[in-house]
Amino acid sequence: MRRDIFQAVADPTRRAIIALIALQAMTPNAIADNFNTTRQAVSKHLRILTECELVKQEQKGREIYYSLEIDKLKEVDKWMEQFRKIWETRYNQLDDVLVKLKNNKNE
Amino acid sequence: MRRDIFQAVADPTRRAIIALIALQAMTPNAIADNFNTTRQAVSKHLRILTECELVKQEQKGREIYYSLEIDKLKEVDKWMEQFRKIWETRYNQLDDVLVKLKNNKNE
DNA sequence: TATATATGCAATCAATCGGTTTCGCAATTC
DNA sequence: GAATTGCGAAACCGATTGATTGCATATATA
Structure with missing residues (x-):
């Protein structure tokens, strides 16, 4: 598990996710709607982004809002x-x- | 073969190579001396960097000098x-x- | 309470990655 | 001309990647 920020940013889908949640927090489902992959795939990307602290989560009921830790x-x-x-x-x-x-x- | 600049920069050894040849052109052997890998491994990195136009080569006799295409x-x-x-x-x-x-x- | 929704996690898979070893070729050097 | 040096390419290998499918859990809704 390498998990450094350069490796995180290397994937184009992850870069798109980063740009997407840069201005407003979004749920995995809402994010996945923007791509041609499954929600689970997006979830994995979010996990990677979370592991290198590029993204933070906020739970609201059964939804989880992801937003960018832009300083990272x-x-x-x-x-x-x-x-x-x-x-x-x-x-x-x-x-x-x-x-x-x-x-x-x-x- | 994805070969985009973000993927090229994702690898720490490649980032180190980039920093190394940013100011002066170097041969693969000279570059390899700075790392714990074989010349061939460095050669592969240089090929990747060349493929995404981050690096250019200049042949001098049997030596090939690699330098950074910094604008990229x-x-x-x-x-x-x-x-x-x-x-x-x-x-x-x-x-x-x-x-x-x-x-x-x-x- | 039963059903639907939002999500994470584990197993699996083909593709890619970063590395080594072996080889061949061209340019030096002896 | 023979040996040495600098290099790239190919074959191979274990590890990682990005994706899918199937499942479990928690919350919301009927």
Whole structure:
């Protein structure tokens, strides 16, 4: 059982579930209505998402509402940061080149 | 063969490879030296990364240098954006609350 | 109380994954 | 030219994955 957030997000159905419940909590049945799979399959996805704390549940009678623990997604964002730094560096380098070109033009 | 970027990034060894070659191109052997696996296993990872265009190769004699196609990682960043928006909204809402608290205090 | 609904869990299955071992090929080096 | 080095591809293997089916349980409704 690996259960890390990157593995959780790797599956396209799970990504869709995440997007679906990002703004409002939903029951497994309601979620399953949006996909071409059984409710049980969705339930398994929700279990995986719960195990890596990407999702939290709230029981209301016989229904269980699932909602996104959006802060957990910051772990992905955190990983991306190192590459964002590289992008920025390259962007600045490109900027330098453009500035130099402009200066040459004005000479 | 699914080969999408999220699945590619799901494996911890592949994430480590990505980080390793982000700044400088490396050969499979050099990459493999950093891990507890065989060169062939690394080679398979590199093939997967190549297939989803996260990595490019440059042959120099009998060596092949692999480097990161860093722009491809923006696809992950793009997916994150929807959640970043939600974070910002929540942050602003929190900000509103704090402003109101402050105003009440001053009354 | 009997029935319907909402859900989780276990068993099962084919497909995929990540790894190793073995091999073949091309480019160096001796 | 022979040996060495760097590499990818294929065959294989146990573990994991995503899905289905069948079942058990709890709540709501008739």
